[in-house]
Amino acid sequence: MIQVHPELHDDKILRLFEKGIHGQWGEDAIAWGQATDVTPRVRHGLALTLTPVYLGEQTAMIGIATVIPLLLRAGETEAVLYLSSMQLDEARHFRNLHRLYDLFEEDPMPARRLPEMWRYHARLLHSREPLEWVWGILISDLFARRFYGAIRDVDPQGLLGAIARRTLQDEARHQAFSDRFLENRIPQLPEERRASLLDLRDDLFRSMDGLAGRLEVPARDAGIDTTTLLDGLWLDTERWVERLGISATRRPARPLALPRTPRPGAASS
Numbered sequence: 253m254i255q256v257h258p259e260l261h262d263d264k265i266l267r268l269f270e271k272g273i274h275g276q277w278g279e280d281a282i283a284w285g286q287a288t289d290v291t292p293r294v295r296h297g298l299a300l301t302l303t304p305v306y307l308g309e310q311t312a313m314i315g316i317a318t319v320i321p322l323l324l325r326a327g328e329t330e331a332v333l334y335l336s337s338m339q340l341d342e343a344r345h346f347r348n349l350h351r352l353y354d355l356f357e358e359d360p361m362p363a364r365r366l367p368e369m370w371r372y373h374a375r376l377l378h379s380r381e382p383l384e385w386v387w388g389i390l391i392s393d394l395f396a397r398r399f400y401g402a403i404r405d406v407d408p409q410g411l412l413g414a415i416a417r418r419t420l421q422d423e424a425r426h427q428a429f430s431d432r433f434l435e436n437r438i439p440q441l442p443e444e445r446r447a448s449l450l451d452l453r454d455d456l457f458r459s460m461d462g463l464a465g466r467l468e469v470p471a472r473d474a475g476i477d478t479t480t481l482l483d484g485l486w487l488d489t490e491r492w493v494e495r496l497g498i499s500a501t502r503r504p505a506r507p508l509a510l511p512r513t514p515r516p517g518a519a520s521s
């Protein structure tokens with residue numbers, strides 16, 4: 253796994269690694285004492301709605317730790333350098349949300365009430381193939397971008413807006429890495445491997461649809477519309493499917509391809 257003097261020739265990824273180093277920021281970058289313009293009801297709704305993101309930051313840390321040995325074995329040293337900086341980003345995102353929960357004096361939703369989240373994590377971490385893993389992490393980063401964007405809009409001038417804006421800068425780097433890593437490799441893939449990337453996308457969206465159903469009410473209290481968020485995420489993902497050449501043929505829109513999981517309560521009525 254360890255090479256004594258590996259070649260480093262992917263300049264684009266090395267430049268992203270440099271950006272990752274210079275883009276680091278600590279807790280002093282946020283004025284934690286600044287006011288948030290949110291009511292207790294919004295605060296409570298946000299605490300519950302943020303749960304998948306909070307867990308997702310931890311999944312990202314586990315995922316990066318898992319994929320690094322696979323990439324080293326494959327001789328992808330530049331990617332390993334970049335992901336080492338991304339690991340610190342995800343740790344920071346986790347720590348920020350942890351601090352936010354303490355500050356709000358709120359708890360995340362109990363894990364047993366979000367079974368789809370565990371399914372999502374298991375599906376993402378199941379992969380032993382770096383390319384599939386990077387594709388899954390790209391979808392997760394697109395989700396994070398939509399979510400932090402929504403949080404920013406809830407409290408644009410306050411603490412939430414400040415955290416979200418800094419976090420979104422990190423997410424932009426993560427997407428640039430996924431883009432670079434995938435753009436050269438996907439065109440070489442046989443058809444069945446590309447189809448497996450679409451299967452992964454569909455499995456992740458199934459879990460997210462279930463999550464959106466469970467979080468619909470607290471999200472609405474927080475001023476976030478889960479349907480708009482997921483529909484936007486589907487369009488983002490479709491753009492990447494086309495851009496990366498994963499599928500040449502357009503698939504039906506998400507609501508037709510993936511019937512949404514019935515809302516809690518809706519199933520019994």
Ligand SMILES: [Fe+2]
Nearest residue numbers: 309341342345
């Ligand atoms: Fe993150």
Ligand SMILES: [Fe+2]
Nearest residue numbers: 393396423426
């Ligand atoms: Fe990320």
